[in-house]
Amino acid sequence: MSEPHTIAVNRKARHDYFIDETIEAGLVLSGSEVKSLRDGRANLRDSFARMSGGEAILMNVHISPYDPAARENHEPTRGRKLLLHRRELDRLGGKLRQKGLTLIPLRLYFNARGRAKVELGLAHGKRQYDKRQTIKEREARRETARALRSADRR
Secondary structure, eight states: OOOOEEEEEOHHHHHHEEEEEEEEEEEOOOHHHHHHHHTTOEEOTTOEEEEETTEEEEESOEEOOOGGGGGGOOOTTOOEEEEOOHHHHHHHHHHHTSTTEEEEEEEEEEOTTSOEEEEEEEEEEOOHHHHHHHHHHHHHHHHHHHHHHHHHHO
16 A cells, blocks of 8 residues: 655644644545645645534635636635544544644645545644744754764764
Protein backbone atom coordinates (compact mmCIF):
# COMPACT_ATOMS: atom_id res chain seq x y z
CA MET A 1 0.00 0.00 0.00
CA SER A 2 1.10 3.53 -0.70
CA GLU A 3 1.65 6.16 1.95
CA PRO A 4 -0.78 9.01 2.69
CA HIS A 5 -0.72 11.98 0.30
CA THR A 6 -0.90 15.28 2.20
CA ILE A 7 -3.10 17.95 0.61
CA ALA A 8 -2.89 20.80 3.11
CA VAL A 9 -1.27 21.49 6.50
CA ASN A 10 -2.41 24.05 9.07
CA ARG A 11 0.96 25.57 9.96
CA LYS A 12 -0.49 28.17 12.32
CA ALA A 13 -2.20 25.53 14.48
CA ARG A 14 0.91 24.44 16.37
CA HIS A 15 1.97 28.07 16.73
CA ASP A 16 -1.35 29.27 18.14
CA TYR A 17 -2.43 26.19 20.14
CA PHE A 18 -1.15 23.46 22.45
CA ILE A 19 -2.30 20.18 20.84
CA ASP A 20 -3.44 17.73 23.54
CA GLU A 21 -4.41 14.81 21.28
CA THR A 22 -5.06 14.04 17.63
CA ILE A 23 -7.97 12.23 15.96
CA GLU A 24 -8.42 11.04 12.38
CA ALA A 25 -11.82 11.63 10.77
CA GLY A 26 -13.35 11.09 7.36
CA LEU A 27 -15.13 13.82 5.41
CA VAL A 28 -18.45 13.92 3.55
CA LEU A 29 -17.54 15.57 0.24
CA SER A 30 -19.14 16.19 -3.14
CA GLY A 31 -17.48 15.02 -6.36
CA SER A 32 -16.17 18.45 -7.33
CA GLU A 33 -14.62 18.83 -3.86
CA VAL A 34 -12.72 15.55 -4.22
CA LYS A 35 -11.45 16.58 -7.66
CA SER A 36 -10.31 19.93 -6.30
CA LEU A 37 -8.55 18.21 -3.36
CA ARG A 38 -6.75 15.89 -5.79
CA ASP A 39 -5.41 19.07 -7.43
CA GLY A 40 -4.19 20.13 -3.96
CA ARG A 41 -6.43 23.20 -3.79
CA ALA A 42 -7.38 23.46 -0.11
CA ASN A 43 -6.61 25.84 2.73
CA LEU A 44 -7.01 25.11 6.46
CA ARG A 45 -6.27 28.63 7.74
CA ASP A 46 -8.87 29.87 10.30
CA SER A 47 -10.76 26.58 10.18
CA PHE A 48 -12.20 24.68 13.14
CA ALA A 49 -14.64 21.89 13.96
CA ARG A 50 -17.79 22.22 16.03
CA MET A 51 -20.28 19.80 17.51
CA SER A 52 -23.91 20.43 16.56
CA GLY A 53 -26.86 18.11 16.81
CA GLY A 54 -24.75 15.12 17.84
CA GLU A 55 -22.42 15.36 14.85
CA ALA A 56 -19.13 17.08 14.11
CA ILE A 57 -18.96 19.74 11.39
CA LEU A 58 -15.75 21.11 9.85
CA MET A 59 -16.11 24.87 9.33
CA ASN A 60 -14.22 27.44 7.21
CA VAL A 61 -12.07 24.96 5.26
CA HIS A 62 -11.60 26.55 1.86
CA ILE A 63 -11.70 24.02 -1.00
CA SER A 64 -11.43 25.94 -4.27
CA PRO A 65 -14.12 25.37 -6.91
CA TYR A 66 -13.21 22.80 -9.57
CA ASP A 67 -13.35 24.70 -12.89
CA PRO A 68 -14.48 21.83 -15.18
CA ALA A 69 -17.46 21.13 -12.87
CA ALA A 70 -19.07 24.45 -13.96
CA ARG A 71 -22.64 24.59 -12.58
CA GLU A 72 -22.25 21.38 -10.52
CA ASN A 73 -19.66 23.09 -8.34
CA HIS A 74 -19.62 23.42 -4.55
CA GLU A 75 -19.46 26.41 -2.22
CA PRO A 76 -15.78 26.83 -1.19
CA THR A 77 -16.20 27.34 2.59
CA ARG A 78 -19.35 25.34 3.36
CA GLY A 79 -19.55 23.25 6.55
CA ARG A 80 -18.57 19.62 5.95
CA LYS A 81 -19.73 16.72 8.09
CA LEU A 82 -16.99 14.69 9.80
CA LEU A 83 -17.26 10.92 9.91
CA LEU A 84 -16.52 9.62 13.40
CA HIS A 85 -17.78 6.71 15.47
CA ARG A 86 -20.55 7.54 17.94
CA ARG A 87 -18.24 6.75 20.87
CA GLU A 88 -15.65 9.23 19.54
CA LEU A 89 -18.33 11.89 18.99
CA ASP A 90 -19.62 11.51 22.56
CA ARG A 91 -16.11 11.66 24.02
CA LEU A 92 -15.18 14.73 21.95
CA GLY A 93 -18.47 16.43 22.80
CA GLY A 94 -17.73 16.00 26.51
CA LYS A 95 -14.19 17.34 26.15
CA LEU A 96 -15.27 20.33 24.03
CA ARG A 97 -17.68 21.43 26.76
CA GLN A 98 -14.63 22.04 28.95
CA LYS A 99 -13.55 25.64 29.01
CA GLY A 100 -10.98 26.64 26.42
CA LEU A 101 -10.80 23.45 24.33
CA THR A 102 -11.34 23.56 20.56
CA LEU A 103 -11.08 21.11 17.69
CA ILE A 104 -8.61 22.33 15.04
CA PRO A 105 -7.82 20.60 11.72
CA LEU A 106 -4.08 20.01 11.52
CA ARG A 107 -3.75 18.24 8.18
CA LEU A 108 -5.90 17.21 5.21
CA TYR A 109 -4.77 14.14 3.27
CA PHE A 110 -5.72 11.09 1.22
CA ASN A 111 -5.04 7.82 3.03
CA ALA A 112 -3.59 4.70 1.37
CA ARG A 113 -7.07 3.69 0.14
CA GLY A 114 -7.61 7.07 -1.52
CA ARG A 115 -10.12 8.36 1.04
CA ALA A 116 -10.00 12.01 2.09
CA LYS A 117 -9.19 12.30 5.79
CA VAL A 118 -8.59 15.14 8.20
CA GLU A 119 -6.32 14.99 11.23
CA LEU A 120 -7.95 16.97 14.05
CA GLY A 121 -6.22 18.24 17.14
CA LEU A 122 -7.96 18.75 20.48
CA ALA A 123 -6.30 22.00 21.49
CA HIS A 124 -6.26 24.89 23.91
CA GLY A 125 -4.97 28.33 22.96
CA LYS A 126 -1.51 29.65 23.68
CA ARG A 127 -1.01 33.00 25.29
CA GLN A 128 1.43 35.53 23.84
CA TYR A 129 4.23 34.57 26.27
CA ASP A 130 3.74 30.88 25.38
CA LYS A 131 4.23 31.74 21.71
CA ARG A 132 7.41 33.68 22.53
CA GLN A 133 8.69 30.71 24.55
CA THR A 134 8.00 28.33 21.63
CA ILE A 135 9.89 30.63 19.24
CA LYS A 136 12.80 30.84 21.71
CA GLU A 137 13.00 27.03 21.97
CA ARG A 138 12.87 26.63 18.17
CA GLU A 139 15.68 29.18 17.74
CA ALA A 140 17.79 27.37 20.37
CA ARG A 141 17.32 24.05 18.53
CA ARG A 142 18.36 25.69 15.25
CA GLU A 143 21.46 27.19 16.86
CA THR A 144 22.59 23.85 18.32
CA ALA A 145 21.94 22.09 14.99
CA ARG A 146 23.94 24.80 13.19
CA ALA A 147 26.79 24.48 15.71
CA LEU A 148 26.84 20.70 15.32
CA ARG A 149 26.93 20.96 11.52
CA SER A 150 29.79 23.46 11.59
CA ALA A 151 31.68 21.26 14.10
CA ASP A 152 31.30 18.27 11.76
CA ARG A 153 32.80 20.20 8.86
CA ARG A 154 36.08 20.82 10.71
